[in-house]
Every structure is written in C-alpha cells, then in structure tokens.
Ligand SMILES: Nc1ncnc2c1ncn2[C@@H]1O[C@H](COP(=O)(O)OP(=O)(O)OP(=O)(O)O)[C@@H](O)[C@H]1O
C-alpha cells in the first residue's frame with residue numbers, strides 16, 4: 001500500500017536536509033547535514049555512539065528544531081512544523097508502547113488522532129496486524145507480549161498511518177542476536193511489502209550493510225559518506241569510514257607520481273604501489289595519503305615474483321587466528337607495520353606458522369587511496385577493528 | 391516458623407532427615423527453613439503494631455459504643471443499638487455536611503494539586519526537589535498553627551475580607567452557597583472551612599500525583615505527538631490515564647482525613663459549619679457521653695468505608711474501559 005496521497009508529488013525525495021545544524025549550547029551535535037532520501041528507499045544512519053544519529057532523526061520527526069538549515073518533507077519546508085503535523089512516524093528504541101492500551105488501541109492511536117473514520121481504522125489495523133503477523137494478539141496489553149512482539153506492535157503502530165517515511169531509532173537494539181537477525185529479515189520484507197521509505201538508525205555496521213539501499217556514515221556530528229553498502233565497503237571516502245566499516249589495513253604513504261587517473265605511492269611499510277587516484281581528490285606528488293586494503297582482498301604471495309605490477313609486502317607471521325570461515329594472518333613488516341589478511345581456509349595451515357617469513361599481495365585495483373586531511377602519527381599501522389562480527 | 395530451639399533438637403532433626411534420604415537433607419536444611427519464615431518475621435512488627443494500636447482500641451471503642459448509662463451514673467456494658475440510631479438521627483446534618491465539605495475540598499485540592507504536580511514533574515528540571523520541598527514546607531509547623539493563621543488571614547478586618555467586599559465578590563460566593571445570604575464576612579462560612587481543609591490536605595494530593603506523573607516515560611508523550619496528537623490530546627490520552635492511580639490515592643488521602651476533621655470547622659467555621667468531627671468532639675469532651683461519641687465515630691468510619699469502596703469500584707472500572 002504505497003502512499004497514494006502523495007503520488008505524483010513534485011520531487012521523488014521524501015526527505016531533504018539542507019545544511020542542517022543542531023547545537024546544544026556550544027556543543028555541535030549535527031554539523032551541516034545535507035542529503036536527500038528517495039521515496040521507497042531503505043536509508044541507514046550509521047555511526048558510533050554519540051555521533052548525532054538520534055538527533056538527526058529527531059529533527060526529521062520534529063522533536064528537535066534545527067539551529068540552522070532546513071528540513072523538507074515531500075518538498076515542503078517543515079523546519080517549524082510540530083511533530084503531529086508531520087507525515088512521518090517514529091519507531092522508538094524501547095518501543096514506547098502505551099501500557100494502558102491494548103495492541104489494537106495502540107495501533108489505532110494514530111488514525112484516531114487523525115480522525116480517520118472508524119470502519120476505515122478497523123480495516124487498516126486488521127490489515128497491518130496481518131503484515132506484522134500479530135493477528136491473534138490484538139486484544140492483549142503490551143506487557144503480555146515478548147520483546148520481539150512488542151517491536152512489531154511498535155512497527156505496526158507507525159506503519160498503519162501510511163507515513164511518507166518511517167523513522168526507526170535502533171529498533172532492534174534491545175533484542176538478542178538471534179531475534180535481531182530474524183527481525184532484520186522481517187523488517188526488510190515489510191518494507192518491500194508496504195513500499196514505505198525507512199530511515200534506519202543503527203550503530204551496527206553489519207545490520208546497515210545487509211539491510212540498506214544507502215548508508216550515511218556519521219562521525220562526530222558530520223556525515224562522512226553517503227553511498228550504497230557495496231560502495232561504502234569498497235571505496236570508503238575517509239579514514240573513519242574505512243576503519244568503522246569492516247576490517248581495513250590502513251597503510252600510510254606518500255604520493256611519488258600522479259597523473260590524470262593513476263599514480264604511485266611509496267608506502268612507509270615498504271613497497272611502492274600503483275593505485276588509482278580519483279581525479280576529484282586532486283592529489284599531487286608529495287601529498288601524504290593512506291592506502292586502504294581490505295584484508296579479504298589480500299592473498300599470500302608465492303616465493304616467485306608474480307605480476308610485477310602487483311604490490312608485495314614481505315614480513316614475518318605474527319599471529320594466525322582461525323575464525324571458522326576464514327583464517328586471519330597478521331604479518332609484521334621490517335618497518336614494524338602490521339598487515340592483516342583474511343585467507344580462505346583452503347590455505348594449508350601447516351605451511352604457515354608464527355615466525356615464518358611470508359609475503360602478501362593484492363590486486364592493485366583493490367588499493368583505495370584516502371587523502372590525509374590531517375597528519376596521522378600512527379599511519380602505517382593496520383587497523384582491524386570489526387572483524388569479529390563476521 | 392517452629393525452629394528447633396536447642397542444638398540437640400537441631401541434631402535430632404538432622405538425623406531424622408538423613409533417614410529420609412540425602413536429597414531431603416540437602417533440600418530442607420535449616421537455612422532454607424529460616425528463609426521461609428523470613429516473610430513472617432518481617433511482617434511481625436507491623437502485625438503487632440496493628441493489633442495493639444488498631445484492633446484492640448477498635449474493639450474497646452465498639453464495646454463503649456454499645457454501653458448504657460451516663461457519666462454521672464456510670465456506664466454499663468450492654469448492647470444498646472439505639473446509640474447508633476440516635477447518633478445517625480441527631481448528627482445527620484453534620485454528617486452530610488462533612489461529606490460535602492470533604493468532597494468539595496478534595497475536588498479543589500485535585501484542581502490545584504494536579505497542575506502543580508504536573509509542572510513540578512514535567513517542567514521542574516533541577517528545581518524538582520526544591521519545589522516539592524516547598525509543597526511540604528508548611529507541614530513543619532503544626533496543623534493548629536497553620537489553621538489559626540488562616541483565621542487571621544480571613545478575619546473581618548483583614549485585607550482579604552475587605553478586598554472581597556470591595557470587589558463585590560460576596561454575591562458570587564453567596565450564589566455558590568459558599569457564604570450565607572447577605573454575608574459580608576469570610577470567617578464562619580462554608581468557604582472558610584472548605585478553604586482550610588483544602589489548604590491543610592493539599593500536600594496529600596500533590597505528592598501521590600507527582601509520583602505517578604514522574605513515573606511516566608516521556609517517550610510515551612513523544613510517541614503520542616508523533617502519532618498526530620496535539621499537546622492536549624497527548625495529555626488526555628496518555629498522561630492523564632497513566633496518572634489516575636495518583637489522583638485516586640491523593641483523593642483518598644485528602645478525603646478521609648477531611649471528612650473526619652474538626653479543627654477547621656472549629657476555628658474557621660461557625661454553628662452553620664459544624665462537621666461530624668465537631669459533634670464527636672462535643673459528645674466526648676462537653677457532654678462526656680462516651681457511648682454517643684463512640685457510636686458516632688463508628689458511623690463515620692462505616693460511611694467513609696462505603697464511600698471509599700464505591701469510589702474504588704467506580705474508578706477501577708473506568709480505568710478498565712478507558
Ligand atoms: N538535549 C540534549 N542536550 C545536550 N546535548 C545533547 C542533547 N541531545 C543529544 N545531545 C548530545 O548530542 C550528541 C549526539 O547525540 P545523539 O543522541 O544524536 O547520538 P547518537 O548518535 O544517537 O548516539 P547513540 O548511538 O548512543 O544513541 C551526544 O554527544 C549527546 O550528548
């Protein structure tokens with residue numbers, strides 16, 4: 001049931017943030033958020049705790065007013081419109097179900113406030129109860145439901161209004177892993193079925209990667225990158241994004257040659273590598289950069305030199321960790337840097353022992369060059385956070 | 391509850407248990423027995439208190455209320471039910487007045503107390519503690535002193551009385567039956583007594599309402615606002631229903647002592663404001679007719695109990711139907 005009321009609206013952006021700033025006193029919680037969310041999209045706001053995700057969502061919902069900039073819903077500036085006059089609905093983190101009402105009354109709350117005729121309310125609530133598969137629970141009170149069921153009631157209570165967009169603030173945060181995974185799939189199904197735009201706040205990168213059409217990665221109030229999950233993973237725009245999403249080797253280096261599209265970078269970990277340089281970065285010889293390589297793109301290099309173009313880093317095996325589906329090998333280079341590789345388990349373990357000499361290589365196209373905006377004293381040390389979630 | 395008192399007894403029990411089987415011995419050890427009796431030990435002092443200071447005096451009051459005779463000739467234990475019918479018929483007006491006064495005072499306290507509690511709970515911020523302190527501050531002076539102070543405030547030559555007179559508000563008060571016809575004074579009128587009751591019992595209304603409001607999850611209000619409710623509808627549909635238990639508790643805590651009060655009527659009222667508390671007091675101290683005072687007390691208690699039960703019934707079902 002896509003929203004007919006707004007069919008044929010002027011633009012196909014449901015939500016637009018134009019240079020939105022939110023300050024609490026002198027503290028800047030959201031800095032210059034400027035992006036648009038398309039109709040029907042599953043859009044995630046991803047970032048560490050305190051980065052301003054909830055604040056951004058609350059400005060879209062109307063609970064907070066931007067200190068500067070504008071929020072547009074369906075092309076209309078709503079910066080000063082109170083929450084009850086905005087056609088978006090929120091699914092709160094702890095659900096915030098009305099404890100003194102039944103499931104039915106909770107779900108019917110929105111349509112009743114909006115003075116929808118009674119017969120229509122009954123029809124809609126019945127319909128949405130089917131969508132969230134809670135048909136037989138309509139008479140219960142929220143306290144008689146499990147966490148997952150309460151979650152669905154919260155979802156139904158928002159969806160029943162056919163909002164232009166649904167705002168979800170870590171909706172699965174309170175649930176255990178198994179249930180969370182089941183509900184992730186459920187949420188995706190529901191989103192496809194109803195075709196409503198979802199704005200999804202999470203600090204769980206895996207959740208964002210698996211569910212989203214696009215992800216906005218936030219850090220300290222700033223949106224660092226907005227892209228598809230694949231793009232975020234393959235081409236992180238900033239060091240923060242590279243480190244926050246997935247595991248990453250971050251190798252410091254200096255540009256030694258730059259032409260239109262490519263160039264060479266001398267890594268402080270040893271070799272000089274060829275890499276693609278985005279023209280938009282306007283890098284020139286002498287600039288310090290970080291080369292990011294995902295551990296899963298790195299292979300063991302044979303003793304013979306293969307492709308002369310391929311980067312090759314030699315060192316001593318520092319640690320070997322068996323992760324089930326993959327084998328993690330950390331190599332310490334002569335310069336002291338650590339480079340991490342995720343190898344398939346088809347690699348014979350007997351060949352590799354801590355203390356052995358080994359060499360790693362990867363396809364040059366898998367080097368992602370990230371300009372250093374500020375000098376980073378620990379450049380060259382591989383960051384491998386986040387690997388445990390795989 | 392029965393615990394083996396001596397070491398020998400304890401050992402005996404242990405042997406008996408060992409004979410029954412090892413599982414038993416582990417399961418029903420003395421510590422577990424002790425733990426099971428803990429709840430009884432905990433309610434013990436409370437029960438003793440109630441028996442000593444409530445059940446026993448109540449029994450003695452019941453016996454007194456049925457006695458015959460007089461102070462001069464001496465009272466004799468009997469079952470004189472006429473004491474009750476006399477109490478009812480002689481003090482019926484005062485009883486009715488007590489209930490009306492207490493009811494109006496309770497409503498007034500709720501009307502004043504709810505917004506007060508609401509502002510403290512929702513807007514108090516870091517001044518919550520201070521504001522609550524101010525609500526109970528008057529309680530640090532004696533009930534009698536506070537009521538006497540009101541007598542001064544309401545006195546005929548006082549600013550309040552002359553202001554009400556000058557603003558020609560006595561007509562309005564008269565229309566509301568808060569002062570008698572043609573009155574130009576506040577003292578010794580219904581409004582003085584009801585005002586005194588409201589003032590004196592206000593904190594009993596404010597505190598329970600505050601507690602119930604304070605407990606409400608603020609996100610529920612946001613959820614209501616998010617679901618197309620304006621501020622008023624969010625209040626009416628979410629905050630108010632969830633704070634009803636507080637209002638209910640506050641009303642009982644206000645109504646019950648107000649209905650039995652005699653100090654306010656005594657100090658602020660006149661002969662037309664006599665409440666049942668005053669009747670009991672005069673039966674006891676002036677006429678020294680203990681059976682009459684006792685039976686009237688019982689009548690009051692029974693009526694309040696009936697009222698409270700009806701009230702709980704009413705509110706209980708209302709809460710269920712929404
Ligand atoms: N009402 C407020 N007053 C002052 N500071 C606030 C307020 N609300 C949020 N902040 C601050 O703004 C920053 C961003 O908060 P926000 O709740 O948006 O973070 P978040 O990204 O949702 O984090 P989390 O993942 O922990 O929920 C935090 O540093 C927080 O302390």
Ligand SMILES: [Mg+2]
Pocket residue numbers: 053054055169
């Ligand atoms: Mg948050």
